[in-house]
Amino acid sequence: MVLEIKDLKVKSGEKEILKGINLKINPGETHALLGPNASGKSTLVQVIAGNPKYKVTWGNILFNGTDITxxxxxxxxxxxxxxxxxxxxxxxxxxxSKLLDKISKQGINTEELGANPGILDRSVNLNFSGxxxxxxxxxxxxxxxxxxVIFDEIDSGLDIKKLEKVSKIIKKELIDKNVSVLVITHSGEILNFLKPKIINVMVDGKIICEEKDYTRVLKTIKEYGYEKCRKCELHADGP
Amino acid sequence: MDMKNAENANYTQTDHEVNITEIKGMEILPSNMAIKKYEWTREYFKGKPKEGYFIWIKEQIDFPVTTCMSIASKSVSQNLQNLIVIEKDLKIKLRGTCNSLKKDLCSRHTASGKIILKKNAVLEYNHIHTWGNEDVVNTDYEFILEKGSKLDYNYKVSSTPGNMKLNTKITCLENSTANLTIIGNCENSDVKIRDDIILKGKNSSGILKLRLVGKENTKILSHSRITTEAECKGHLDCQGLPIHKTSEMILIPELICKDNQSQITHEASIGKISEEELNYLKSRGLNEAEAIELIVNGFLEN
Incomplete structure (x- = not known):
């Protein structure tokens, strides 16, 4: 298993944001995590990355079997x-370009990845478009x-053409090369391109749904919003 | 430039030993000989210079003219008076290095100089200082930009001495342009910087840019000033980055307008490295020291 999160509880200050998260991702699998604004998705990403702003009060994060909590x-x-x-x-x-020189573990062709040649000579993210x-x-x-790779709202602010372009890169450079992927998304549009194996829904700091058929979950959320997911948890009748 | 290629420099001084390599189109002399050979240089030297160089560029030279002033022995005290004259219409690049070759030499480097750009001359001057913590450095340079001339002066101190005073004054006459950039990577040092651009001539312009990083045990006082005395434009941009709790930084930007047709602007800031930037770089695999180094270098080069 590449990533295993066991009963993870997290606080920021005095406020508990993650309330017992469980998640498993196998090698080469693509998973999705959906949730409304302020459900704790970005917090989960930052905690997996080890941002010291957040305090893990319970549970573990295992990466390839190593406890990285x-x-x-x-x-x-x-x-x-x-x-x-x-x-x-x-x-x-x-x-x-300087940052890439410092961090790169493999050579990459930035133009093939859709970057304008000039972007490498600019300060990281300074006046970058979305x-x-x-x-x-x-x-x-x-x-x-x-x-x-965990993508935190990689689809936000992108029109459908750019979304398709970004998705193609993710597929070609990562998914097709057996890299595990967790896509965190609010709208879910990107999932139509990436076709995750498992979709999870997070509401109020908890994962309340794990489902193989992402189209079914997307359809439900599109029609009824996340309220239906809350209801689903309460009544355990599935979306 | 380090000592490996110092032998290629046009003027090299190690402690008090001088080596000169002349090239066609220019004359290089020790200052104490220049004042005897050319009476007109007395106008620029203060009294009789003991040491230092006189560089007179008379024809176009298409590669950088270089000077290298080094201290190699303990407790050496250099007292230099330099004079550089670039004749009219020439476009010249100049590289200057001043350094001590070891960290513990307790040396003293005092240098004053005048750089004259004749009518329509263009000079790109990159000047790098590298010192040890026990050294004392005191420099006082004055540039005179005649009509239509242009100066890009980039001064960088990559390793500060224990005590440093750096004075730079640029006087711009009609239609001349000065870009002065001072970059200081300061650690275990008491640094006093004073820089002035005086825009005397109509349509002259000047940009003064200061980037200072304050590391451990650093006290920095920097006073930057642009004065306008004609219809002209100036901009002052001072930024400080104190990255250690023992770093103290005072930046004083000053604008003086003596002609109501002139325009002077400024921006100044002192701020620490943001946690978000650090976390971002850590999320790319850099540790804290590597992330700080990258941010600091980026700040100094920006």
Whole structure:
């Protein structure tokens, strides 16, 4: 198993945000995690990445069998974990090419990945368009030669053409190369391109649904919103 | 430039020993000889110079003219007076290095200089200082930009001495342009910087850019000033990045307008490295020290 999260409870300050998360991802599998705003999806990404802002009060995170719950972020990345940021910060003065020189574990052809040649000579995320930020995130995580990639709202702010472009890169460079993928998404549109094996729904800091047929879950959410998922949990009748 | 290629420099001084390699189109002399040979240089030297260089570029030279001033022995005290004259219409690149070759030499490097750009001359001057923590450095450079000339002066101190005073003054005459960039990567050091651009001539312009990083045990006081005395434009951009709790930083940007047709603007900030930037770089596999180094280098190069 690439990733196993066991009964994970997390606080930010005094507020409990994650309330007992369980999640398993096998090698080469693509999973999806859907949820409404403020359900705790981005917190889960940051906690898996080891952001010290969040405190794990219970449970464990295992990566390829190693307990990484207390490891610093950079150690987790060295083991093969990679995450993309929903709103990556600007790092003024640090050119994207310079950052790639520092972090790359494998050579990459940035133009093949859809990057404008000029993007490499610009400061990381400074005045990047929404699409450029996504491509920059993709280039960086692919260069890490990861075993598992977690995409935090990689689809947000992209029109359908750009979404298709980004999805094709993810498929070709990661999924087709047997890299495990967890796609965190609010809208779910990207799943029609990536076709995950398992879809999970997270509401109020808990995963309340795990389902193989992602189309069924998407259809339900589209028609009834996440309220139906809450109801589903309460009545255990499936969406 | 390090000592490996110092032998290729046009003027090399190690402690007090001088080596000169002349090339066609320019004249290089020790300052104490120049003042005897050319009476007009007395206008620029303060009294009789003991050491230092005189570089007079008379024809176009298409590769960088280089100087290398080094201290190799303990407790050496250099006291330099330099004079550089670039004749009109020439486009010249100049590289200057001043350094101590070991960290514990307790040396003293005092340098004053004048750089004259004649009418329509263009000079790109990259000046790099690298010192040990026990050294004392005191420099005082003045640039005079004649009509239509252009200066890009990039001064970088990559390793600060224990005590450093750096004065730079640029006077711009009509239609001349000055871009002054001062970059300081400061650690275990007391640094005082004073830089002035005086826009005297009509349609002259000046940009003064300062990037200072304050590491451990650093005290930085920097006073940057642009003065306009004619219809002209100036911009001052000072940014400080204190990255250690023992770093103290005072930046004083000052704008003086003596002609109401002129325009001067400024931006100034002092701020620490953001946690978000650090976490982002850690999420790319860099440890804290690597992430800070990358951010600091980016800040200094920006």
């Amino acid at each position: 207390k490891l610093p972020t950079e150690e987790r990345i060295k083991l093969g974990l990679a995450i993309t940021w929903q709103n990556p910060p600007t790092i003024k003065g640090v050119k994207l 699409g450029e930020k996504k491509i920059s995130e993709l280039i960086q995580i692919i260069s890490l030669n990861p075993k598992l």
